[in-house]
Amino acid sequence: MAVRKSIADMTSAEKTAFANALRQFKTTPVNGRSYNSYIDQHITYFARTSDNISHAHQSPSFFPWHREYLRLLEFDLQTVSGNPNLFLPYWDWTGSVSPFTADFCGAITNGSVSSGNFSPNWGWSVYRSSIATSFLQRRLGQNASRPTATTVNNVQSYSVYDQSPWNSTVSNSYRNRNEIELHNRVHNYVGGHMGTREAPNDPVFWLHHCNIDRLWWLWQQSRGIDTYQPRTGTTPGVIDNTERMRPFATGKTPSALRDITTLGYSYA
Amino acid sequence: MTDVKRRDVLRYSAAGAVTTATALYGVQALTGSEPAEGKPRRDPRDFDEDYRGKRIRGRHFGRGRDELHVNDRPLALTEVSTLFVPEDGSEPYVAVGYISAINHYDPVEIDDARTQDGLRRLGRRIVDRLNGLELSAEAGKGHFH
Ligand SMILES: [Cu+2]
Numbered sequence: 001m002a003v004r005k006s007i008a009d010m011t012s013a014e015k016t017a018f019a020n021a022l023r024q025f026k027t028t029p030v031n032g033r034s035y036n037s038y039i040d041q042h043i044t045y046f047a048r049t050s051d052n053i054s055h056a057h058q059s060p061s062f063f064p065w066h067r068e069y070l071r072l073l074e075f076d077l078q079t080v081s082g083n084p085n086l087f088l089p090y091w092d093w094t095g096s097v098s099p100f101t102a103d104f105c106g107a108i109t110n111g112s113v114s115s116g117n118f119s120p121n122w123g124w125s126v127y128r129s130s131i132a133t134s135f136l137q138r139r140l141g142q143n144a145s146r147p148t149a150t151t152v153n154n155v156q157s158y159s160v161y162d163q164s165p166w167n168s169t170v171s172n173s174y175r176n177r178n179e180i181e182l183h184n185r186v187h188n189y190v191g192g193h194m195g196t197r198e199a200p201n202d203p204v205f206w207l208h209h210c211n212i213d214r215l216w217w218l219w220q221q222s223r224g225i226d227t228y229q230p231r232t233g234t235t236p237g238v239i240d241n242t243e244r245m246r247p248f249a250t251g252k253t254p255s256a257l258r259d260i261t262t263l264g265y266s267y268a
Numbered sequence: 269m270t271d272v273k274r275r276d277v278l279r280y281s282a283a284g285a286v287t288t289a290t291a292l293y294g295v296q297a298l299t300g301s302e303p304a305e306g307k308p309r310r311d312p313r314d315f316d317e318d319y320r321g322k323r324i325r326g327r328h329f330g331r332g333r334d335e336l337h338v339n340d341r342p343l344a345l346t347e348v349s350t351l352f353v354p355e356d357g358s359e360p361y362v363a364v365g366y367i368s369a370i371n372h373y374d375p376v377e378i379d380d381a382r383t384q385d386g387l388r389r390l391g392r393r394i395v396d397r398l399n400g401l402e403l404s405a406e407a408g409k410g411h412f413h
Contacts, residue, residue: 046372058348111399130369130407131398139399143374145355168350169362181353184373195397197369198406 002074002087002265004210007104008097009268010089015104018089019117021081022203026124030079036127038073039200041247043128046197054238055246058168060161060229061239062179063216064254066209068245071263073206087265090214091207093186094149100140105204109140118203128198136202139191146189147182155181156219161229166238174219183212214267217260228254313379315388322398324391331364331378334387338394341403343368344410345390350375369407370394 005014026035045056045065056065070088078086091099099105106116112135118124120134131137158174170176186208187194193201200206220227231241239245241255260266311328318324325337332347345366352375353360363382365375368390376393378386394403 058350128406130404132402132404137399137401139397143397168348171351171360171362176351177353180351185355187373191397192399195371195373197372199372 003268004087005268007089021077025080064257067257088210090210093146109138126201137192143191144188161227322395326387342408
């Protein structure tokens with residue numbers, strides 16, 4: 001059972017354990033998956049796949065797709081480290097505590113991350129990089145600013161989960177406002193690889209998406225846990241509530257992923 | 269045939285149509301750029317400029333088919349219709365933008381009534397984001413949204 005903590009509440013031993021598990025997983029596949037296979041999946045499922053569905057982004061399944069994606073990674077990190085309590089931490093970017101420190105995600109925030117846990121010296125290689133480099137890249141704060149608590153509150157106040165046309169143009173949609181105003185913006189705020197298609201090269205990807213998942217869970221607790229839209233199996237081009245999300249296993253539907261108390265983790 | 273299966277067939281044929289259209293665009297782009305007289309077709313918005321030490325070249329072949337090169341390396345572009353939410357708090361609006369492997373979460377609005385130099389602004393933004401580095405071959409690989 002993983003209790004996902006804020007990076008602000010982590011002990012240095014917990015930070016080290018998390019970084020070590022990621023580095024171990026980078027070189028040691030477990031449960032039939034490798035770290036780089038997560039990067040492949042992110043690239044593949046960002047685009048419309050051969051079934052002409054957007055599974056992971058710019059569509060209603062943005063939240064449940066990433067919930068399963070994170071849950072699998074957390075499970076793989078638990079396996080590789082032999083620690084069943086290992087958890088994905090979340091980065092509340094409205095706060096003052098930064099993940100970019102020497103003892104955690106690395107202190108370099110502009111250019112090549114050439115020192116720390118996620119540098120080539122420590123065994124961290126970049127994979128399928130669209131930037132010609134062998135170093136993880138960052139460019140903090142130069143493409144966008146980070147969202148404020150006011151922006152978060154405003155986004156959380158949208159009461160409609162999502163609605164037609166179910167894409168990135170919907171204005172009155174919690175999913176789309178979160179995806180664009182919070183999710184996209186923080187990808188751009190970090191910059192470098194976090195702004196690219198192959199964003200999971202940067203381990204801070206998981207901390208960011210963990211916070212996005214937490215915000216959805218908070219939203220669900222006030223708006224209802226069973227609130228995913230669209231409900232029926234008749235909406236072309238999008239994942240309905242009871243439809244399997246690829247590439248995940250049969251039964252991995254938005255409905256099956258709605259309640260985190262059944263998924264083996266919680267938020268502290 | 270169950271509902272789900274029938275729907276999947278529709279989805280697959282939709283995807284097939286997209287592939288065909290993309291292939292056709294490719295042919296049109298080629299013939300459009302090299303007409304019989306041997307003179308390449310030019311759009312007045314095409315550009316070839318140095319920006320922060322990088323050569324950026326943009327050519328306009330019509331929406332969704334424009335081309336961008338940074339130091340002669342191609343960047344695959346994907347058109348996306350999206351809500352733009354300005355950080356300055358001004359009113360959100362829907363427009364068409366380009367994303368790529370490099371600006372994957374940051375669509376740059378392409379030419380419409382509101383803006384006329386979309387491809388150039390995209391080129392400069394890509395150079396900014398590259399932070400002194402070059403595009404890799406991976407950046408030239410496209411995908412469909
Ligand atoms: Cu993301």
